[in-house]
Amino acid sequence: MLALRSKALMKSSPAAAARRWASTAADKDKFKVVVVGAGSGGLTVANQIYNRFKSAGKALNPGDIAIVDAAEYHYYQPGWTLVGAGLKRKDETRRRLDSLIPAHLAHIPENVKTFEPKSSSVTTASGRKIGYENLVVATGLQINWSTIPGLEKALADPSSGVSSIYSYNTCDKVWKDIDSLRSGKAIFTQPAGVIKCAGAPQKIMWMAWDRFRKTGRGDTISVDFYTGMPSMFSVKKYSDALNELRKERGVGGFFQHNLVSLDSEAHKATFKTADGTVDVDYTLLHVSPPMGPLDFIKGSPIADQAGWVSVDQATLRHTNPEFSNVWALGDCSSLPTSKTAAAITAQAPVLTENLFSVVDTGKVAHAAYDGYTSCPLLTGYGQLMLAEFKYGLEPKESFSNVLGDQVTPRSAFYYLKKDLFPFVYWRYMLQGNWFGSKGFIRPTFDQ
Template sequence: MPLSIPRSASTARQLGRCYASISNASSIRSFATHVPNTPLSHDASGSGSSSHKVVVVGGGAAGMAVSHQLLRTSSFKQGDIAVIDPSEWHHYQPGWTLVGAGLKTKEELRRPLKSLLDPQLKHYQSEVSAFKPDDNLLTTSDGRTISYEHLVVVPGISINYGAVKGLQEALQDSDSLVSSIYGYDTCDKVFNTISKLKKGKAIFTQPAGLIKCAGAPQKAMWLALDHWKSQGLYNPSNPEKSAISIDFATGMPVMFGVPKYNAVLEAMRKERGVGGLFEHNLVAIEDGGRTAVFSKGGEQVRKEFDLMHVTPPMGARPFVKESPLADAAGLVDVDQHTTRHKKYANVWSIGDASSLPTSKTAAAITAEAPVLVRNLTLAMSGKEPDASYDGYTSCPLLTEYGKVLLAEFKYGGQPKETFGNLFGIDQGTPRTAFYHLKKDFFPWVYYQSYVKGTWAGPKGWASPAPPVSSPPSAPSSSRGFSTSARAAVRQSIPGNRRGFATSVSQSRNTPSRRQRDPLDYSPNAVRHPLSSGETFIVRPPPTAGSSASTTLIPQPLLSRPPTTTEDAGPLPPALAPSYRQGSATISNRKDLTPDQIEKMQRMREADPITWTAAKLAKKFRCSPTFVSIVAPLPKAIREGKKAKAEEAKLGWGLNKRIARAERAERRSLW
C-alpha cells in the first residue's frame, strides 16, 4: 500500500530499480505460510462463551494488519488473539478503481479470508451484535459471548445505497448507465457504462461527509474523460462541441480537501472543461434513471443525464453506532494520536470505523496500525502509550491512463510526501512512475505483505517489534530481523550499529552493513552515546599524541592557516605533472607569469565548455588543480554541473543512498 523533477520515463526506471530490489528481497521474507494439513483455528457457528487477550472486530485491511502485527511482537501464543468477521472473501478495495477503468478484473483482487488468517488466530465467522465495554464483553449474532482484555474495533464503515432514492434499482438495472466503483457487485459495471456512452451528459458524484478514499470519485471521472478523449468523443480544448459533456457534482465546496492538491485538481478541471457543481448532494434518481435530484442549500436541483457514476453516502455500522463506544457521528471515539478510546482504556480503533480525523484509506492504516500495536502492548504491560499518529494518509489520484497524482498528507491538510523528501520532487504533478505504483506495485504488496503485517507503507517492510515485557534493549535505528542472541552480540560491541544477516530468517529490507571500521578499536577514540541509541566515535587528529608515542612530530600542513595577506604570500607554484606528447615525455615546472594567468582566465571565461581545466593545463603546462584555483568555472556553469550531479543521484541504488545518508549524518555531527 508514493527526482529534481525528472522526466516521467526516468522516474519510472528509478522507481522500478528501487522496487525491484525490494521485490527480490521480499521473496524470502514471507511472514507466515500455512502448514499442510494444519486446520485453521475457526468457528463457523455455535454458542457459548470464550475469552481472549485481544479481540479484533473486523477482518478488513485494518483488522488483518493489526492482528498479524500483534502476532509479530511475540507476546502472544495460539488463541490469544481472536478475529471476528462474517465475510467469506477479503477484497483489495483500492483496486476497484482499476476495475472501473478496465485495467483489472475484480476476481483477481480478492482472496478467501480464511486463507489469509494466520493459524495462531482464532476466527469467529460471525457478526457482532452488541458491545458491553463496562464488562469487557461482546456478543455475536450466533449467541456467543466473548470476553477480552483488550478490544480492537476495526469493522470499517457501511455503504448506504438506500440513502439515495432509486439508486439501488438503477444499479441493478443492467440497461441503466448508472454505476459505482464502491461495491464488488457494481465496480465492473463502471467500465461497461463508460464504453457504451457515445454521446450525451455524464455526471460523476461525491457526497459530503464520510466516505472511503475521498479521491476515488474523481479517479473514475478522470479515467472516463481520458477514455472518451482517446475515442474522439471528448475534446478538452473545446468541450462545448464534444459529443459528451462532463460534470462533477460534489457535496464539498472544493475539489479536494488538501489545499495544495485542490489547487492542482481545480486547475485541471478548468483546463479539461469539466463542469463543477459544488455543494450538490445527490438525494434521488428519477425518471427511470435519467434525472438526478441534488440538494443544494436546502433547495432541490434536477439534472438530466445519460451516464452517472455515483458515490453513495457512507456511515458507521449499526452495531458500532448504537454502542457506548461511539461518538456523535457513530464512529469509535478514540484519541487522534494514541488511537486509544477516550473513555475505555482497553479499547482501540483505527481505519474507517475510527474517529481519527483523516482520510479513510488503506495507506492511512499503514501508519495507524504500528501506533495501535505499540500502544496496546505497552498498556498490556502496565505502561503508558508513547507512540503517536500524525494523521498520515495517502491517495493515489489517477488523473489519466498512465499518470497518477500521489497525494500524501497528515493532520491539518499538510503535505507529507515520501518521494518529495527522498528525491525532492513535487508529488502534486501527475507522474507515470506513480501510476505503476498504483496499478502494479500496491496490489502486489497488499497481499504479499500488507495483510501479513509486514508492510509499513512509506517506510517499506516492517520488522517485528520485540515483546514489551522482555528486558529493554538499547534502542537502534536498525530495521533488521534479529534473534535475542544476535541482539545481545550487537549490544556487546561498542559503536556497532547493525549486525549482519545472512540466513533467510534473518533477512531484512535494508542492505547488510559494511564491516566495522578498524579505527573503532583505537584506544584514543572517544565514544559519545547518542539519544538515538547509536554511538558517535571521535578519533584524534594525526598530530595528537598517543599511548604508543613519546614525541609529537610537527605537521606544517595541519598548522594554523595564515590570518593576513602578508602571511599568506603568493599563490602556490603551478606544478606541471609529466605528460606524454607523442613519444617524448615533457616536464615543465616553471611558474606562470601574471600575463599567462590573465590569458588563461580570459579563455576560461569566454568558452568554459571548450577550455576545460585539463585542456588549459596542457596548454599552459600546469596542473588542472592550479587552473581551477586561478580560473574557476563561471557560477552558472558550476550550478549547472551541480544540478546534473543531483540528477545523477536519482540513479543510485539503495546501498549507495543509505551510505551517503549516513556519511552526511556523520558530517553534520562534526
C-alpha cells in the same frame, strides 16, 4: 486434557499444529486480544500485534488473538477504481477470507451484535459471549445506498447508465458504461460528508474523461463533477491543482450539489443545493453514495455522538478511561483523517506498539499517529497525483525530495497504484509486514 491435546498437536508440522490449535482455541470464551472485523485494518493489526509480541520474546500462543468476522470474502477495495477503469478484473480484488487468516490467529466466523466494554466482552449475532483482555475494533463503515431514492433500482438495471465503484457487485458495470457510451452527458457525483477515500469519486471521472479522449469521443461526451463538498479536495494544495486540471480539460464543476434522488427511467438526477433542489439530465451517472458508521456501533457504549468508535487521535486508545482496553483504527474510528488503506499502514504500528506496551508495562508507549494518509489520485491512463497528508490537512510527501512536487501527476506514481500496491497488499500488508512509507521496516518509537 489440554496438555495431552497439545502434545498430540505438536507431533505434526508446526504450521499444521498451530492451525489446529487456533481452530480449537476459537471455541474459547475469552482471548488475550479480540479483533472485530477482518478487513484491511483488522487483518493487518492482528498480525502486527502477534509479530510484535514475538519480536519481544514474549510470543503469544496460537489462538490467543481471535478475529471475529462472518464474511466469506475479503476485498481489496482500492482496486475497484482500477476495475471501473478497465485495468483489472473484479475477481482479482477478492479472496476467500479463510485463506487469508494465518495459522496463529483464531477465526470466529460470526458477526458482533453488541459491545459490553464494562465486562470486557462482545456478543455475536448467535448470542455467543466472547471475553477479551484487549479489544481492537476494525469494522469499517457502511454504505447507505438506500438513502438515495431510485439508486438501488438503477444499479440493478444493466441498461440504466448508473453505476458505482463503491461495491464489488457494481464496479465492473462502471467500465461497461464508460466503454459503451458514445455521446451525451457523463456526470460523476460525490456526497457531502465522510466517505471512503474522498478522492475516488473524481479518480474514476478522470479515467473516464481520458478514455473518451483517447478513443475519439471527447467532442461528443461532456463530463461534469457534482460534489456536495465546497472544493475539489480537502487539502488546498491538491485541490487547487485539481481545479486547474478541471478547467483545462473542460470538466464542469458544480460544488455543494448533493445528490438526493434519481429517476433512472427519465435519466434525471436531483441535487440539493443551498438554494433548493435542481434536476439534471444525464446519459451516464456514476454515483458515490453517502456513507456513515455501522448501525451496531452507533448505539453502542464505545461510540461517540456521531457513531464512530471514540479513540484518542494520537494513541488510538479509547477516550473513556473505563474502556482503556478498547482500541480502534480505520474507517470505524473517530480519527479526524481520510479513511483510506494507506492510513491503516500508519495507524496499525502505532496501535500495536501502544497495546503491546500497555500489556507489557501497564502504560502506553510514545507511539503517536500524526494523521498520515494518502490518496493516489488517478488523473488519466499512465498518470497519477500522489496526495499524502497528515492532521491539519498538511502535505506530508514521501517522494518529493526524489521526484519533485507530488502535485504533478507522474507515470511512476500510476504504476505504484496499478501494480505495486495491490501486490504489496496481498503479499505483505495483510500479513502485518508492510508499514506504508516505511516499507518493510517496522517503525520504532522513542521511549
